[in-house]
Amino acid sequence: MGWKTLDDIELAGKVALVRVDVNVPVEAGRVTDATRIERIAPTVRDILDHGAKPVLLAHFGRPKGKVVPEMSLSQIRDEMERCLGIPVRFATDCIGDTAKSAVGSLGLGEVLLLENTRFHEGEEKNDPAFAEALASVGDVYINDAFSAAHRAHASTEGLARLLPAAAGRLMEAELKALEAALGQPKRPVVAVVGGAKVSTKLDLLGNLVRKVDTLVIGGGMANTFLAAQGVDVGKSLAEHDMAVTAREILSKAEEAACEILLPVDIVCATEFASNADNVTVPADACPSDRMILDAGPKSVERIMAAFEAAKTLIWNGPLGAFEIEPFDAATNAAAGKAAELTKAGKLISVAGGGDTVAALNKAGVGDDFSYISTAGGAFLEWMEGKELPGVAALNLANN
Structure with a gap:
């Protein structure tokens, strides 16, 4: 310091x-x-x-x-x-x-x-x-x-x-929390990165695979990674032009012994709307006329198991379309588990970013993480390993 x-x-x-x-x-x-x-x-x-x-x-x-x-x-x-x-x-x-x-x-x-x-x-x-x-x-x-x-x-x-x-x-509280999360963290360290686009979080992903033990990828970003592995994601939001980059990130993670958790099951709907008709299927079985809007229950179980094994959690971005029901289920369940472990003294949890704060507040756990940053851009740049x-x-x- x-x-x-x-x-x-x-x-x-x-x-x-x-x-x-x-x-x-x-x-x-x-x-x-x-x-x-x-x-x-x-x-x-x-x-x-x-x-x-x-x-x-x-x-x-x-x-x-x-x-x-x-x-x-x-x-x-x-x-x-x-x-x-x-x-x-x-x-x-x-x-x-x-x-x-x-x-x-x-x-x-x-x-x-x-x-x-x-x-x-x-x-x-x-x-x-x-x-x-x-x-x-x-x-x-x-x-x-x-x-x-x-x-x-x-x-x-x-x-x-x-x-x-x-x-x-x-500022003091923020810096201490961030130092505890990535500077000299208690291991194992799990990071959750969600959101719509891989292209906006390239530096973030590139830095985290070298710093954390497990990286959970959710939201629209997960669709891009699934598509890069040859999975048909139907009408889902995905950056197909980022396939090569996504595979490079997976390769870097493997070299760094960082486990990547992508959805193994998915919740698909016919439209982006509250309570839209939906089905839960394996990650490689998205119907061609549907879009992926959330991670499924088996994926959530894997994420929770990773939280159970971890000592430190860093969270940026939701796991699905948290704004609308029932596609907030994965984010709510994972956030609840993180809050439970934090309150039990088993996990140091640090979260930040606009959508993240909104998602955690919506899940009712905004006050239960070790630290929640409202800093937005500064929090992201810190996670990317940049000097502020x-x-x-x-x-x-x-x-």
Whole structure:
């Protein structure tokens, strides 16, 4: 661990610039899901308890360096105040006299939210001058936005080079969970990778076959692998042009002694619709007029057995069309088993990615995994084995 936490940095009497991710969904001026705001609360409260003043930096949407009123962070101020339970002030710019004046008038026990960093071109360009302008209003830098750590922007990477830097509580928890899952995991390690397309997860699959003991492939991706082995998948979603790549991944897995679990039985339907007419057949017996929408019960039994034998689980992507019944059955059953083993202390389980979080919440086990990441792109890039600029900058800042 080359990065510091809030416990390792002097905060008393300081202005702490805190990079957060509060890019939450807003409809008609109201926040419809405050999860990301709620998750920054421990960091903000710890900074206040240390006698420092939290000044929050964040992006919202993609204004591309221009001031776009609909993307102003002002519209989430009230919800942030509700979630944090403390007064939240707002400044109409994140640099210059406006920001400095707002910081100067900030009282102890208050929080200041600065306007959208992406209203300035220098943010996404990681412009040194813009990073220095941000740094000029604070004394220390806290990065609590793992979900933006895969971006080398001024507020995620540049600032860590200019001020004493540390990880916030959310970033700390995320990094520790990820280190436990792939850095130095307890073995055996099982990974579940689902979703529609192999082509979007090539780097991920290539990295995992070298790191895990068992790789479960589900969803539309599994159809592509079955087709690559000469199986007729009927009308199923499959990337037939990825057949050579799929076979290469299977070969690499064999070389690395990584077991690949593909469906041995499948649930096929005539259409992608809730409660569509369906049959369960062996994986090589998909009717030509049907599509594969879920893994069958025998496949689920194999997956559960792999979970039973494992010490660590990493999960990204559903096993089937989890959005519609009854094609959520495999995902729900496997997720339930993972949650059961986790609660029994037999499994470390880490999951992430948009569809994954939605699928696990739908299965009713969103709170039962060891850690669930809402980071999306950053979580995927970490699983792919890529260096995340925001994390690397924290390491660099403290070496």
